[in-house]
Amino acid sequence: MQISPSILSADFANLERELDRIGNADWAHVDVMDAHFVPNLTLGLPVVEALQKVSPIPLDCHLMIEDPDRWAPSYAEAGAGSVTFHVEAAQDPVRLARALRSAGARAAMALKPGTPFAPYEDLLPELDMVLVMTVEPGFGGQSFMADQMPKVTQVREAVRRHGGEVWIQVDGGVSASTIEQCAEAGADVFVAGSAVYGADDAAAAVDRLRELARSHTH
Ligand SMILES: O=C(CO)[C@@H](O)[C@H](O)COP(=O)(O)O
Numbered sequence: 001m002q003i004s005p006s007i008l009s010a011d012f013a014n015l016e017r018e019l020d021r022i023g024n025a026d027w028a029h030v031d032v033m034d035a036h037f038v039p040n041l042t043l044g045l046p047v048v049e050a051l052q053k054v055s056p057i058p059l060d061c062h063l064m065i066e067d068p069d070r071w072a073p074s075y076a077e078a079g080a081g082s083v084t085f086h087v088e089a090a091q092d093p094v095r096l097a098r099a100l101r102s103a104g105a106r107a108a109m110a111l112k113p114g115t116p117f118a119p120y121e122d123l124l125p126e127l128d129m130v131l132v133m134t135v136e137p138g139f140g141g142q143s144f145m146a147d148q149m150p151k152v153t154q155v156r157e158a159v160r161r162h163g164g165e166v167w168i169q170v171d172g173g174v175s176a177s178t179i180e181q182c183a184e185a186g187a188d189v190f191v192a193g194s195a196v197y198g199a200d201d202a203a204a205a206v207d208r209l210r211e212l213a214r215s216h217t218h
């Protein structure tokens, strides 16, 4: 059970300090948006390179960008521990996942709420994580989509069948009131932006979320 707070809800003027607030988390989730794949613009490679130098924990880069085949490997080369591309935007997901792994990162594939998993099941051996989005990508602070839980379970069952060690991440609207159903459905990596950075004590929020997830796993 791993917690990956999203710095999208952090104070962008003080990112080093904001990373230190979540030093007890497993990952720092970095939402890269290009104003094309999603209708929002956040940060890119130079900022990730700077964060990489000061972060006490590994970076989990979630790339909501067009042409990830071209841009994603640079995030792995910058030292990100995990790099997630959206399958809707990838030209050649197998080749891209291999490039990410050979650059030393964990390779992850994200699915928007409207994207089914079944057509991509065969990619599992190339992947270290599948991200099931529980909001439409683009913004923090949106409502959790419980209707994505059957997809989480479907991915969990496929991972069992394939026998590899593929993590399942959920991202969007994850909080103390929604994390339990995610864990029950089969998720094991939880992104939380507003639920962590909106708390006075971000580290305590991380611990609480991890504990809730742990107590609802099978
Ligand atoms: O990728 C995204 C949004 O597109 C997320 O990582 C959000 O930043 C999560 O924020 P909350 O929904 O937890 O506030």
Ligand SMILES: [Co+2]
Binding pocket: 006, 029, 030, 031, 062, 171, 191
């Ligand atoms: Co994200």
